[in-house]
Amino acid sequence: MAASPQTIAALVVLLLPLFGFLVLLPFGRLLPRHGDWLGIALTAGAFILSGWLFTETWNVTTFHSRTTWFSMPGSSLTDFTLGILLDNLTVLMLVIVTFISLLVQLFSVGYMHADKGYSRYFAFLGLFTFSMLGIVLVDNLLLLFMFWELVGLSSYLLIGFWFHKPAAVAANKKAFLFNRVGDIGLLLGLFAFYTYYRTFDLETLRTLVGSGTWESGSFIVTYTLKGQPWLVEIGPTFLTLAGLGLFMGCVGKSAQFPLQVWLPDAMQGPTPVSALIHAATMVAAGVYLVARCYAFFTPDALVVIALVGALTALVGALVALTQNDIKAVLAFSTISQLGYMVMGMGTGAHDAALFHLATHAFFKAALFLNSGIIIHAMHRGLHHHHLHLNAQDIRNMGGLRKALPLTFYTYVVATAALVGLPLFSGFLSKDAILSGSWAWAQTMGGGAYFTVPLIGFTVVLLTAFYMARHMWFIFFGEFRAPFSVQDLRLKASQEVERVMLWPVVVLAILSLGIFFSLNPLSFSSSWLLQGIALEKLGGTAILSGRLLDAVKLQDEANHTLHLVFGILSTLLGVAGISWAILKYRNRPEAQLLHEGPQHAAGRLSQRHFYLNxxxxxxxxxxxxxxxxxxxxxxxxxxxxxxxxxxxxxxxxxxxxxxxxxxxxxxxxxxxxxxxxxxxxxxxxxxxxxxxxxxxxxxxxxxxxxxxxxxx
Structure with a gap:
């Protein structure tokens, strides 16, 4: 079929970052300013085109162009195709990836300007953006797996960007190996489906699943393959295991239990990399994969997904309670929030999970970039006084709101969104997940199933506590390093480079709930939530269709409970913040400087339950x-x-x-x-x-x- 202008624009969006990588890696040092302007300009072009594709596609139509990649004459195999699928989910992810990547590159101009590998850094960012956009745009599992591996490679390069540091080298190897464990499951899952359906094409797979029927405990699918009728009989156990194979890709890439241990170590990369890869895009790829393959999960598989997500959310929050590294707190927070998203997917709140993916991308990127400003300022002060302290240890901070007021205010906004306070974006998406999980537990028959939503509410309390503790150590009290807090400022009249400040301001503004719902206190009126519903993404014919229909009806019947859940999550957030303030407000600064776990449970939390x-x-x-x-x-x-x-x-x-x-x-x-x-x-x-x-x-x-x- 002839390619539409929208498909051509999508190809351009995909290839622009790749062009930047191919130019900057070999020739970056020969370009003025080492080519940062080229990488930023190409990403800006990709973002503009993504915005145009969003207006052309969102709630309007779907564009799908495919062509034959290669075929095997005389074989019973179908032709292998490649194509581009543009629907609501695709264009939403396109905008998020290109926008966050653009802001991160702008921030990096100030953060990385003195680094010897400056042009190489921007080249690697271009490779990562290209790989991530490929995952989003392709329409079949085989191509998706190829770009999936490219994302793993580019993240390996960025995590270990400072390869002269042994810790960075160990971290990128650890990330690469743990991701490969999940990728083995993904590979087995996609070939399991290919074995029966003889295609990797996602639209064709959804059509075949929709045409299947359950007979005598088996899933029966009939279709025509190269002019010959084919009948496939698949057992429910095999279907469940094949779906869980696909989910294993998410477990690795989105840092789910028990493979989440690579994510905190990955903070050895530059802080802008943490914002791009480990807050907004790469770790969200696993959730995107589950959303894209949602039709292939049986009810039993969804139960496993829900339990894994809930456990991950709880473990991440518990470990974040006792961390002292500024990026480690945010890393474990990311693990916890990714658990929320996966929990939402497992409990049938598909749209709520994707909603949280979008809101989390903005407020967590704001938090990571803000932490980059703080680390940058701490290094400046320590270098000026020739001191050797850990610039990322929050115990060496305190009172930074005086020296970095704008950073403080943007940090507060992003933290409020993460905690899920009313009027902020996180309140809407978390409330949607909690409501959906409660309706799922009711539909499944209650009892032990209520453990999942109860864990969700518990994590709200824990998130509020560890983020309030985090804020208190950084911005309140007295500055605990042995020099003046004013030495952290770039100039007497300027707290940080403007090119680093504007991205965090923009991201903090986008953490407000008004951008996602005209009624920032009600998720049900969100334009974003409505646009990514299963019906909008062609997900009506799915293996768990009956269960999800029942969950949806139950959720609609729980209309009054939505208000109760919103109030309860707010009270839990306020309680967690109050708990942290009461615990640390009257502690002497000297005690805060040597803060550490005093009991076995605290040591268990600080050491990540000794999983490493x-x-x-x-x-x-x-x-x-x-x-x-x-x-x-x-x-x-x-x-x-x-x-x-x-x-x-x-x-x-x-x-x-x-x-x-x-x-x-x-x-x-x-x-x-x-x-x-x-x-x-x-x-x-x-x-x-x-x-x-x-x-x-x-x-x-x-x-x-x-x-x-x-x-």
Whole structure:
């Protein structure tokens, strides 16, 4: 089919960041200002085109263009296609990815300006943006997996950008390996579906799922493959496992329990990278994958997804309570919020989970970029006074609202959105998830299923506490580092570079609820929530359709409970903030400077429930022991055998050479010499003289007579 202007524009959006990567990586140092302007300009162009695509597509129509990629003549396999799908979810993600990427690049101009790898940094950002846009735009699972792996590669490069730091190298390897664990499940899941449906195309897969029926406990699908009728019978267990295989990709990329341990370590990368990859885009790719493949999850698979999401949200919040690194608190907060999104997906609140993905992208990016401003200022003050303190430890801060007032106000707004206070975006999306999860628990029959929404409400309280603690240590009390807090300012009249300040201001403004709902106290009137409903995304024919319809009806019947949940979550947020203020308000500054867990539960939280130690003992150390054993076997057995065997072969070769030289060659030489002597003797006998012949004859006759006489 002929490509529409919208499809061509989408291709341009995809290729612009790639062009920046291909130019900046080899030639960045040759360009003025090392090419930052080129990367920013290309991303700005992609954002503008994404905005146009949003206006053309949102609640208007869907654009889908595909072409044959390759085919296998004579095979029973279908043709392999590639294409671009533009629907509400696609254009929403396009705007989020390009907008956050643009703001991060602008922020990076000030944050990274003195770095030796400046042009390489912008090149890697372009590669990451290209990879992420590819995940969003493609219309089939095979291409999605390819871009999925490219995102893993580009995140590996950005996390380990400062490769001279051992911690950064360890962190990017850890992120890469943990993501590969999830990707193995994703690969098995997509090939499981291909085995039965013979296609990777998402639209075709949804159509086939929608045409299937349950008969005698099996899922029956009939379709035509290359002119021949095909009937497929799939067991419910296999369907559930195949869907959970796809979900494993989300577990790895979106840092779900138990693979979430890579995300806090990934904070070793530059802070703008944390804002882009680990708050707004890469970690959201897993949630996007679940949303895009939502038709393929059975009710049993959704239960597992809901439980994993709830557990992740709880673990992330509990660990964030005791962290002292400014980025570590935000990292565990990201894990917790990603758990919220996955919990929403599992409980049938598909639209609420995507809503939270969008709101979280803005307020968490604002928090990370603000933390970058604070870290940047702390480094400036420490460098000026030649001090060696941890610039990211919140215990070395305090009272920063005096020196960095605008940073403080934007931080407050983004924190309020994260906690979920009324009038802020997080209030709307969290309330939607909590309401949906409660309706799901009611639909599933109550009992133990209510554990999921109760965990959700508990996390609201914990989030409010750890963010209030976080804010108190950074902005309130007295400055605890051994120099004046005013030394953190760039100038007496300027707290930070303007190119770093404007992105956080914009993101903080977008953390207000009014941008997502005309009624910032009610999520049901949100234009965004309505635009990403399953009906808008072609998700009416899905394996869990009956369950989700029942959950939707139950949620509509819980209209009064929505108000109760909103009030309850607000009260929990206020209670968590009050708890933190009461706990730390009257503590001496010296005590705050040495704040640490005083009991076993606190140490358990601070050490991330010893999951890293568990993985080290359960997997890393056995792998190292096996590697050392194989190494010793290689050195002591295989190499010993090869070395000594080669020496023996050399000795045998020398013996064979001596035998060949003195025996074989000697015999050949002897035969030749004897032949030569015999020839000369024969030549002497045949001299042509008759008297000689008579003499030889007489000599022979005498010898013959002697033989007769003697023998």
């Amino acid at each position: 130690e568990f993985y080290a003992k359960a997997f890393v150390q056995p792998a190292l022991v096996l590697a050392r054993t194989l190494y010793r076997n290689d050195k002591r057995v295989i190499d010993y055998a090869l070395n000594n065997g080669s020496k023996a072969l050399v000795i045998i070769a020398k013996i064979m050479a001596w035998f060949d030289r003195w025996v074989v060659d000697g015999l050949v030489w002897l035969v030749g010499v004897l032949s030569k002597l015999a020839g000369r003797l024969g030549q002497g006998l045949q001299n042509g003289k008759v008297q000689s012949y008579y003499a030889y004859s007489l000599f022979g006759f005498i010898l013959l007579m002697l033989y007769i006489i003697l023998f």
